[in-house]
Amino acid sequence: MSEILKKEDxxxxxxxxxxxxxxxxxxxxxxxQQRIIEKMDEYMSRRDYAGAERHLKYWLAEAEAGxxxxxxxxxxxxxxxxxxxxxxxxxxxxxxxxxLKLLEKLSMEGTVSAGTTYVNAATAHSAFGENEKxxxxxxxxxxxxxxxxxxxxxxxxxxxxxxxxVLVSLKRFAxxxxxxxxxxxxxxRVEGGELEQAITCLNRADAWAAELGDIDAEPKIFxxxxxxxxxxxxxxxxxxxxxxxxxxxxAPGFGxxxxxxxxxxxxxxxxxxxAGN
Numbered sequence: 001m002s003e004i005l006k007k008e009d010x011x012x013x014x015x016x017x018x019x020x021x022x023x024x025x026x027x028x029x030x031x032x033q034q035r036i037i038e039k040m041d042e043y044m045s046r047r048d049y050a051g052a053e054r055h056l057k058y059w060l061a062e063a064e065a066g067x068x069x070x071x072x073x074x075x076x077x078x079x080x081x082x083x084x085x086x087x088x089x090x091x092x093x094x095x096x097x098x099x100l101k102l103l104e105k106l107s108m109e110g111t112v113s114a115g116t117t118y119v120n121a122a123t124a125h126s127a128f129g130e131n132e133k134x135x136x137x138x139x140x141x142x143x144x145x146x147x148x149x150x151x152x153x154x155x156x157x158x159x160x161x162x163x164x165x166v167l168v169s170l171k172r173f174a175x176x177x178x179x180x181x182x183x184x185x186x187x188x189r190v191e192g193g194e195l196e197q198a199i200t201c202l203n204r205a206d207a208w209a210a211e212l213g214d215i216d217a218e219p220k221i222f223x224x225x226x227x228x229x230x231x232x233x234x235x236x237x238x239x240x241x242x243x244x245x246x247x248x249x250x251a252p253g254f255g256x257x258x259x260x261x262x263x264x265x266x267x268x269x270x271x272x273x274x275a276g277n
Contacts, residue, residue, distance in 0.1 A: 028066060029062075029065075030066065030071060031059050031066065031075075033070075040052060040056065040078060045245075045274075049085070053086075056078050059075055060079070069105060069106055070106065072098075072102055073103070073113070076098045077095075077116070080096040080120045080124050084127045092128070095124075096124045110147035110148060112144075112151055112152075112155070115142075115145040115148060116155065118137050118144055119137075119138070119141045119158065119159055122134045123162055126162070126166050126169070132170070134166045135163070135167070135170065141159055142159060142163075145159065153186040153190050153193075154193065154196070156186050157186035157190065157193070158183075160180070160186070161180065161196070164177070164180045164183065165203060168207045168210055168211075171211075173207060173210070177207065180200055180204050184197055194232070195232070195242075195243065195246050198227075198250065199246065201224045205217075205257065209221060225253075225254065229254070229262050239269075239273055240273065243273065244273035244274050247267070247269050248267065248270040251263045251264075251266035
């Protein structure tokens with residue numbers, strides 16, 4: 001089976017903390033969250049993981065010194081994903097635990113930020129094989145989004161796609177396909193959502209292979225690969241670092257199922273974009 005491409009591999013769910021922190025007994029120096037995220041995106045576009053870690057740890061120390069709990073929450077969310085990508089289990093799960101503790105301290109249960117924090121924690125546990133724990137956290141994220149209301153479709157689409165991956169790992173295939181249906185529908189409503197839909201198609205191909213076996217699943221797999229390829233070629237998609245990262249991660253999936261030309265084109269295009277050509 002191909003290496004499963006997870007949404008969290010290329011796009012970290014953001015903790016959407018837009019309000020200024022409230023002073024409760026002392027001066028709070030808020031860290032510049034938007035600037036931190038933009039700089040983080042620059043590091044990731046260059047695949048500079050060491051630089052990204054230094055950047056996040058510096059600002060975490062600043063948030064702690066400034067008593068900015070909301071800033072700490074955002075940074076622990078980012079560190080959860082960063083350490084997951086670099087394969088550092090203990091650091092990733094510790095960061096996730098710290099983020100969840102901050103939710104309680106900030107009384108933020110039932111908010112969109114709480115939902116994204118639970119998604120981050122869940123994807124970390126899933127990445128390190130703790131699928132039962134991950135599923136429980138995804139269910140908690142869904143509860144938070146339901147309570148918050150008016151959640152942006154791309155957040156729910158990411159939740160359902162990642163929840164489906166865990167359900168496949170647990171061999172709960174019917175439930176997984178229902179979540180993939182929800183993800184495809186939601187991302188179809190998002191501008192530029194074709195990339196996420198393509199990823200869902202590739203993940204779903206792996207789900208059918210896991211359920212039926214590679215050979216018996218071919219009638220279901222090949223249409224999904226064709227659909228994914230057409231979605232990736234959508235003319236309106238920006239050919240930026242994000243697009244390159246998705247292509248890079250899609251290439252092994254296409255190659256595994258024999259779509260060698262598509263896999264090679266993905267690799268070449270991603271390298272061209274990374275090189276700035």
